[in-house]
Amino acid sequence: MREAKPPPDFPPTPRTRVKRLSDCARYDRETIYAILDAGLLCHVGYVIDGQPYVTPTAYWRQGERVYWHGSSASRMLRRLEEGVPVCFTVALLDGxxxxxxxxxxxxxxxxxxxxxTARPVEGEAAKLAALEAFSERLTPGRWAELRPVAKQELKATLVLSLKLEEVSAKLCSGPPVDDEADYEDDVWAGVVPLRRVAGPPQADPRLAPGTAAPAYLDAIEIDELLSQGARSD
Amino acid sequence: MREAKPPPDFPPTPRTRVKRLSDCARYDRETIYAILDAGLLCHVGYVIDGQPYVTPTAYWRQGERVYWHGSSASRMLRRLEEGVPVCFTVALLDGxxxxxxxxxxxxxxxxxxxxxTARPVEGEAAKLAALEAFSERLTPGRWAELRPVAKQELKATLVLSLKLEEVSAKLCSGPPVDDEADYEDDVWAGVVPLRRVAGPPQADPRLAPGTAAPAYLDAIEIDELLSQGARSD
Structure with missing residues (x-):
């Protein structure tokens, strides 16, 4: 029994329409945002002299944009700052x-x-606000505990953003689908679920004795599984 | 105290020399193979009409080559079969x-x-051997339990491989490195370790009652942390 898919908020283009396993394809905002908000690492693709490069980096979402950042001296970021086509991909492995x-x-x-096309975030205030959003997403409350960002640090940091316009998602879940004849075979079949988990925080060896571990350390959730309802096809 | 790095088995080129955080850079076979053998998902970058695409897919390594596979009808694989430049990236998030x-x-x-440049694996025997190696890597012993691959299935499957020649690795590990003045600050600092884990296997609802769970299910290890010795910088 297949549930109806949500209507597309992002109409598929010839470049984003999912061709293989199109049953898994989703183009609705809720699904796309939920996946983006469950991940931490994206892979950004770009081209230099005809050669594709794929760089893994941390990202975050605010509204209809995704953001990533790094050193103003980074080859990837300097290239992207020029305004070139990118492919931004997030994949969460579930099983x-x-x-x-x-x-x-x-x-x-x-x-x-x-x-x-990614665009640099311009202006000190806008850059600071974006970096704060990144920090608060993972460790809410921590930003206010840290010393202010130095002017030179902000200058050395490039923040890029990409508007979510031409975008698609794939959601593959559930048990195996075998050829009907194969169900007779005497072999184990099923799913080995995978997930990313956070282990116990490891205090910096130079941490001052008695420094309390903040509450946000207990709440870090990475690549969490979506609720079963949201995942069923 | 910094240990000497292993000598480069893959001499860095202008395209693979790590510029940012070059202390993390590694070009030796042992490190590169260890990372590749700990991962499961790669991101393959390629260009169509000037637009970069980044496709996540499963991969495996045999000797000096990495492999991935998929449907002969896949847009990504058909493009790569033509012999175009690719970027093959694997990233394991540790903390x-x-x-x-x-x-x-x-x-x-x-x-x-x-x-x-990725190349298709040609010939039925070579394709079968590659697919067996993929299966045996994750679930040793399972390949022999499965029915033979049908001729039509093999035809519908494209296996690509990339020789590891122009390749680099980055290994970033250890506690934070703060500005000296910041060590006085009264704020928690340290590492939240992350790892991918396999949960209890979920039997297919259509599995015949009494089908034993094979031993290889208990041994699946994904994104395992390297030993502490191998990880220290």
């Missing part, structure tokens, strides 16, 4: 799907791919 | 590094970036 044949074995995952 | 300033906060991770 190994062990079917009764190699052919039907696959992965469960959630992914988002966005195409467009 | 959030919470420094005493936003500027010095960062991520601990291991990554590999390889540039080159």
């Amino acid at each position: 190994l799907v062990l079917a009764r044949s190699g052919y039907n074995s696959t992965l469960n995952y959630r992914s988002v791919m966005a195409l467009g | 959030l590094v919470l420094a005493r300033s936003g500027y010095n906060s960062t991520l601990n991770y291991r990554s590999v970036m390889a540039l080159g």
Whole structure:
């Protein structure tokens, strides 16, 4: 039984329409935002002299934009600052799907791919606000505990953003789908779920004795599974 | 105290020499293979009509080559089969590094970036051997339990490989490195370790009652932390 898909908030273009496993395709804002808000690491693709490069980096979302940042001296960021086409991809691996044949074995995952041109965030106030949003997303309350960002640090930091316009998602979940004849086979089949977890925080060896561990350390959640309802196809 | 780095097995080129955080850079076979063998998902970058695309997909390594596969109808694989430049990137996220300033906060991770031209694996026997190696890597012993791959399935599957030649790695680990003055600040600093874990296997609802869970399900290890010795900088 297949549920109706949400209507597309981002109409697929020839470049973002999912062709393989199109049942998994989603173009609605709620699904796309949920995937983006569950991840931490994106992979940004760009071209220099005809050669593609793929750089992993941390990202965050604010409204209809995704952001990433780094050193003003970074090759990737200097290239992107010029206003070139990028591909922004996030993939969250949810499980190994062990079917009764190699052919039907696959992965469960959630992914988002966005195409467009990244733009630098201009102005000290806007850059600071973006960096604060990044920090507060993972460790709410920490930004106010840290010393202010130095002028020179802000200058050395480039923040880029990409508007979510040409974007698609894929949601692959659930048990294996085998060829009907293969269900007779005497072999284990199912899903090995995978998730990213945070371990106990490791205090800096130079931390002053008696420094309390803040509450936000207990609440860090990375690549959390979506609720079962949201994941069913 | 910084240990000497291993000598480069893959001499850095202008395209693979790590410029940012070059202390983290590694070009030796042992480090690069260890990272590749700890991961499961790569991100492959390629260009179509000037637009970069980044596709997440499962991969495996055999000797000096990495492999990935998919449907012969896939847009990505059909493009790559033509012999175009690719960027193959693997990133394993190991931790959030919470420094005493936003500027010095960062991520601990291991990554590999390889540039080159992917080639299709030709011939039924070679394709089968590659697919078996992929299966056996994650679930040793399972390949022999599965029914043979059908001729039509093999035909519908494209296997690509990339020789590791122009390749570099980054290994960022350890506690925060703060500005000396900031060590006085009364704020928690340290690392929140992250790792990918496998949960209890979920049997297919259509699994025949009494089907034993195979031993390899208990041994699946994804994104395992390297031993502390191998990770220290």
